[in-house]
Amino acid sequence: MSVRLETIRECLEGIIPGHIATCDADGVPNLAYLSQVQYIDNDHVALSYQFFNRTRQNVLAGSPVCLLLTSHLNGAQYRLKLHFLRSETAGPLFEQMKAKLAGIASHTGMSGVFRLLGSDIYRVLAIEQVAGAVAALPPPPINHLSALRQATQRLAACNNLHCLLETALDALAEGFGIGQVMLLMLDEGRGRLYTLASRGYPQSGVGSEIAVGEGVVGICARERTPIRIGFMSSEYAYGRTVRDSVAAAGDADALESAIPLPGLPDASSQLAVPICAVDRLIGVLYVESVANLHFGYNDEDALVAFAAQLGLAILHHQQFEEQADDEPAGEDCPPSPAGPPLAVRHFAPNDSVFLDDDYLIKGVAGAILWALLSDFVERRRTSFTNKSLRVDARIRLPDFADNLEARLVLLQRRLAERGAGIELAKTGRGRFSLRVERPLLLVEG
């Protein structure tokens, strides 16, 4: 029985480098070491094209190609016969390989030397295991299929978005042993992703942002493809990406960094997986570790499957909240709060809101908060529905993919973390209440 490529993917990680043999038109053989083999499917792999070397010249001239790959887990060796198909210089596969190569280059002291010029795609014609003893396989750290089953079952038990987010992150932490995880939602209109939930960081970072296209998370979002790096790479380091983008934007966008991204400063392994549903990108699931090569193909597979379930569930819960289960009860008139007033300042151009001069939130969530607080101050209103926000001209929700419920969760969490005496609480399907514990002084501009 021939070997299925999906069962030997650890050989592609390059921990023990692969070898490639080709020959020129005159029959002169050539051997080279590979820095990267990328699994595409059981019949296809991609090799990185970094230099126009003899191997590539031979391949382009039609040479048969033989790879020798070795498993670092048990020492098993495999020979693969390949047939070159084409090269890609942009797109999901290219970005996956470019990111991975940056990590490998950094790890092997080859930063600035290794640069991906193309992803060369090959058809796998045959796989042969080389004779010889193999070591006993170490027990895998987790059973991915079992962990995935349990995690998706837990998602199915959630009845609102808040519960879904908490459960999703708990399931990843407990079921997959992932110490650091972030869930970021796409703000399609602004081309940015905002952190909605996280685990494993000193600060939650809820509300922090990264642009689509920047860093591992941003490239994952732009290409809608998993990005996985096994070694620390300054090129893909979070902190640097954010610093650079802030510097490029100048002071005008200083708010972008007002809430720091929670990422590990010394992450070696990074994996970002797109959360998609009904052909739309909803957000990104990002996990990281200080250990080298912490996430493998099986982790990537499991998280992609988990993200597919999560995406549909997020979409469902957002749509579910669009309808209130009953009309809000008559406007209650809570007693006027006492104590020192809280100054709430709103800047209309970007809907940023500051509490006592400290930045809280901006954008759609900022506009929502300002409308809620204005209604509270003017009419003592405390009960609201998602439906009423959707038609509220002050909030100017974008027509498409506004993720209203996710923005309410974001706002609720930012308020809870600030602890300034303003709280949002869910009171039913599509309904929530506002609680204000201090007199408010609303200031526009």
Add this chain to the structure above:
Amino acid sequence: MLDSDHLAFILSGVSISLASVAAGADPRPTMSRGLGCKALDGGRRLAVFVRRSQSADLLANVGSSGRVANVFSLPSNNRTLQLKGSDARVLPFAASDLPIVERHVADLLREVLPLGLSEAVVRALFEHPADDLVSVVYTPDAAFSQTPGPQAGVCLPRPA
């Protein structure tokens, strides 16, 4: 003839790979791991040791074309050298060469264990039963630096 620097390098704890092609229109390149090597005639020729059970196609190719490509790479610093030859022959393994193979595997273990590989894995990979070993002997007629980078593939001064 290989210079003393290259000779010392290929006799250190390098990873060794040997490739060959069949003569004719269907070259079928293939390769095997080398388990050590030895300089002959003061460095004019090399003997590379491979396992017969792992190398049926490779040995058939050597017998067919005599053409080999032989790469030596030091895992700890990526220094890599490729030698080529066109007069390769398959010869029986001399039992007196077993200490060379054993020393090579020991040197290689010292190289790769600090990189995090399991000793059981490396020992399995470089198992070398004497009755399964065979020598491929050739005269290097070209040498190329293949240390990763834009200079990879640069032809080194022709061996004398």
